[in-house]
Amino acid sequence: MSFAYIxxxxxxxxxxxxxxxxxxxxxxxxxxxxxxxxxxxTAAAFTPQLAEWGAAQIVAAETPSADSRVVIPxxxxxxxxxxxxxxxxxxxxxxxxxxxxGRLAARLASGALYDVVGVNADGTAAMSIFGDTVAxxxxxxxxxxxxxxxxxxxDAAPEAAAGELVALELPDANATEPVVTGFTxxxxxxxxxxxxxxxxVAGGRGVGSAEGFTDIVEPLADALGGxxxxxxxxxxxxxxxxxxxxxxxxxxxxxxxxxxxxxxxxIQHKSGMQTAKKIIVINNDEDAPLFEIAxxxxxxxxxxxxxxLIEEIKKRG
Numbered sequence: 001m002s003f004a005y006i007x008x009x010x011x012x013x014x015x016x017x018x019x020x021x022x023x024x025x026x027x028x029x030x031x032x033x034x035x036x037x038x039x040x041x042t043a044a045a046f047t048p049q050l051a052e053w054g055a056a057q058i059v060a061a062e063t064p065s066a067d068s069r070v071v072i073p074x075x076x077x078x079x080x081x082x083x084x085x086x087x088x089x090x091x092x093x094x095x096x097x098x099x100x101x102g103r104l105a106a107r108l109a110s111g112a113l114y115d116v117v118g119v120n121a122d123g124t125a126a127m128s129i130f131g132d133t134v135a136x137x138x139x140x141x142x143x144x145x146x147x148x149x150x151x152x153x154x155d156a157a158p159e160a161a162a163g164e165l166v167a168l169e170l171p172d173a174n175a176t177e178p179v180v181t182g183f184t185x186x187x188x189x190x191x192x193x194x195x196x197x198x199x200x201v202a203g204g205r206g207v208g209s210a211e212g213f214t215d216i217v218e219p220l221a222d223a224l225g226g227x228x229x230x231x232x233x234x235x236x237x238x239x240x241x242x243x244x245x246x247x248x249x250x251x252x253x254x255x256x257x258x259x260x261x262x263x264x265x266x267i268q269h270k271s272g273m274q275t276a277k278k279i280i281v282i283n284n285d286e287d288a289p290l291f292e293i294a295x296x297x298x299x300x301x302x303x304x305x306x307x308x309l310i311e312e313i314k315k316r317g
Contacts, residue, residue, distance in 0.1 A: 002030030002121075003056075004088040005081055007074055007100070008046065010038070015046055017196045018092045018149075020156035023054045025149055028121050029088050031056040031161070035081065035168075037074045039066045043165060051163020053156070058163055063170040068180045074100050076170055079107040086143035088123065093148035101146045110142025115252075117153035131248065131271035151195040152254040153275075191227050194244060199226030200255045202246060202273070205233040206262020206283060206302060213240055216306045217261055223313040229253060231269045247272035261302045265290025282306065 004026040009016035019034070026032040034055035036043035043060030050058050061077035078089055078100070089104060091097040093115045105112040116138075118126035124139045125147055140146065173179055194200065201221040203213055213228070221228045229246040230239070246253055247269040258276035263269065265281075265288055273279075274293055281294040282302045291297040298305060 002087075003033055004029035004031075004090060005033050005035055005059075005078060006055075006090045007078060007092070007097070008034050008036045008050065009092050010036070010042070010046065013045070015049055016092070017156070017193070018151045019050070020053045020158060021151065021154045022090050022092060022149055023050070024157045025119050025154045026088075026090050027054060027159070028119050033057040033059060033081070033087075035059045035061055035074075035077055037061045037066060037077050037170075039064055042066075047163055047165050052158055052160050054159045054161045055163055056161040058165050059168050060165060061168040061170050063172060065173055065179075066170070067183075069173055069177065070180060071096065071099050071103065072173070072177055073170055075103045075107070077168060078104055080168065080170075082108055082144040088119070089144055089146045090119070091146070091148050093150045097148045101148050104144075104146050105142075108142060108144045108146075110144045110146060111140030112146040112148070113138055113140050114148045115150050116147050117150050119147055119149070128275075131267050132274055133271075150252055152252065191221060192225070194227045194229055194246075194251050195253060197227035197253065198256045199224045199259075200229045200246075200253050200257070200273070200276070201226050201259045201261065202229035202231065202263055202269075203234060203240070203261050204231045204263030204269075205237070206264070206285075207234065207239065208262070210239045212303075216303065219310050220259065220261070220306055220313075223310050224257070224259075226255070226257070227253075229273070231263055231266070260290055260294075261306060263290055264288045265292070 006022040006026045009019050023032050034050045040062045101112045113125050116125040124137050127136050203217040230244050235242045235245050248271050252272045254275040256277045259280045279294045280296045281290045282298045286299045
């Protein structure tokens with residue numbers, strides 16, 4: 001029977017929702033083998049959820065040093081598995097995932113496709129390129145083609161599977177491998193993860209200050225149970241942290257609802273959000289490019305409109 005490997009994304013003892021998307025996408029190739037890289041006991045804790053999402057097999061690729069190393073343990077695990085039993089490999093796209101994919105391509109002599117938005121049973125993948133203005137179909141060579149999947153590109157569709165737990169012993173760090181001596185995880189607030197959020201409220205240069213985000217953007221996002229996103233100009237101006245940047249050099253989002261406050265709509269930003277199902281724009285510049293793709297555009301002062309919108313949402317909540 002055909003199958004695929006997916007690399008399980010997890011942090012701080014929790015599974016990342018993108019793992020469910022990877023499992024769903026991986027089913028295009030047949031049954032899914034979910035590879036959990038971590039310290040001993042990590043995979044066992046995730047087994048019930050991974051089985052519910054559709055993993056027929058769960059590989060516990062564990063070593064006591066996993067938490068003090070980056071990239072190499074996952075690369076070792078997937079290359080050992082695919083070297084013995086070749087199959088497609090799916091990894092979440094991102095800085096770390098793309099690094100792992102490149103190393104695997106070299107080890108396995110297989111092609112790698114990055115930031116795909118879907119995979120097909122014949123080994124081809126759907127890609128959205130040139131700022132998401134062109135859709136193409138591409139193929140990767142080799143016995144174990146590698147794909148990094150854009151988070152949010154595939155809707156997770158859980159289908160319960162056996163979830164058989166098997167062990168894979170990983171080699172320990174060698175003398176030349178860098179080791180992490182200290183790590184402070186980023187604090188997660190009460191808002192949903194930006195890449196996975198169903199509602200995103202984005203603020204642009206028009207918000208004008210860090211206080212504008214505290215007073216306007218964040219309250220609107222909270223009223224809708226959504227995440228906050230920003231443009232590159234906002235990050236460059238120091239109004240909001242860089243991990244919330246949407247665009248070519250930031251996070252790609254595909255929410256059910258996107259609201260842009262003071263966002264002009266430069267291609268750098270549009271490429272990261274234009275697949276949103278509904279786009280609402282509030283801007284006092286009627287020529288702002290983001291109006292071109294908006295389902296609803298409001299020309300006006302966001303500082304007048306947004307507070308009234310928040311008040312009305314709270315009334316109806």
